[in-house]
Amino acid sequence: MKNLRVLSACAMFLAFTLLQGCGGGSSSKSESTTPTQTISSSGGNVAPISVNGGPEGNYPDAAFVSVTVCVPGTSNCQTIDNVLVDTGSSGLRVLSSMMTLPLPQQTSGGNPVVECFPFVSGNTWGPVQTADVEMASEKASSVPIQVIGETAFNPSGVCTAPQDNVESLGANGIVGVGLFAQDCNAPSCPASADVYYDCASATSCTAITEAATQEVQNPVSLFATDNNGVILELPAVSGGEEASLSGSLVFGIGTQSNNALGGATIYTANDEGNFTTTYNSTAYPDSFIDSGSNGYYFLDSSLSGITECTGNESGFYCPVTTANASATNQGMSGTSGAVSFSIADANTLFDSSDYAFSDLGGISGTSAPYYFDWGLPFFFGRNVYTGLQNATYPDGYWAY
């Protein structure tokens, strides 16, 4: 079986070489180099983060941070730990089971506003409430957040299979510190998106159009200072895997002595939050960087040339020997640079008791649009800047 697999992988690789006149992953041009990494350890704009398996001890390649929420305008606060750091979304979502504070409820026409927020891996369902949000010494006032798993609203037929508890989420919450200020859309999130609802009763909810300022907000965009983006700083993983990692979530870009852009190259995003990754001479324009994805997810086995796992691990990559690959990222403004990465046998990785894997990956799908999802392993050993949308960069940017 394994021999057959190696043979077919070889045949396929040869096929690509012949078809595309390309010698593999080493043909891309490098127009930038990654700067030497320095991880900030102190400062009012620095929140410590950990890759440690999360609250259930079962979540590989996920970074967690503590977030403090307060009743607006008061010192009535609580700190929630093990909140997933997600540069692929915007907005703070906290499990209702973690909440002890009475936060004010957002209303529409006198009825509570409840959100069904769509993530690729599943929806989150719960009311939109307002809180002051603090991370490190940064504070944002009156931020619309989502309290997920709240059972007060339970209409049938609304919001598919939500992830509404710590078991399904693997975290106590998600803090989206991505490219955009709002979670859904601007200048509004339309009713046809089925994201925001007006709930006249516990069982009767109607989709509504939500104005941008009412939507769940990226808390970073509402910080008084250091509000133009974040830097995720995680060290390299030695030997492919480690039990845990410690790093920093730094707020602001070029606003303090510890968050200068330095030698990092800027890759601008498009209005969907994507840029282009080129692999084996083919460009994939729906690619993106996302700390909330817990591996490198890209292409499928026939396009990547890397064997997919079978059984419970199907969807992950399981090469017989660790695959070394290279791709080129290109921002919308044209800057580009090569990225080298490795993919190991996920079956073996999952047998380990470690939580930080630099070589974990899987397929992203078996039909177009094919894409690269540069998940958390991309952040190991590399400070990655996520620049919030602004006048200069209307759709935000990544830099590294």
Place this chain on the structure above:
Amino acid sequence: MFFPVSILRRLSQTVSFGLLAACFAGTTALTAYAALGGDIASVQADQVHMRGSMRTSKATGYSVQEIQGAQGLLVREYVSNAGKVFGVAWQGPWPPDFRQLLGGYFDQYVQAIKAQRTAHVGRRPVLINQPGLVIEVGGHPRSFFGHAYVPGMLPEGVHAEDIQ
């Protein structure tokens, strides 16, 4: 095995794109879309909230109904010559209403997505590959894409990769 598939994929993509481009008809107002596995004739009255325009195109062995929502969500339904929806695909800033789009396959999807979560905690593309149902969901908030099809319903000569 992989070698011919990779070639077929490219060929079929090229062919289907060509056919689609050549065959797109005019647009008509539509506020409904079909459910996977459903009957196209029964679907016309199925009013839902995706306001937009529809274009129909023909390919060998099937037709494609493409609905462009006013707010950015694009849905394609793949309909066999016998009038059955054997595949659906979507792309947009938010996902489609899966309960509507997957019809009788919705519950199977829900069970499968829960099983995937249980097998491995973590956020990543959804890949459901069962004998009677294939669903893939990818992207991230503000950029969703995916497709679903019923393998046993694919018309002769139609490849899964055509559903995109």
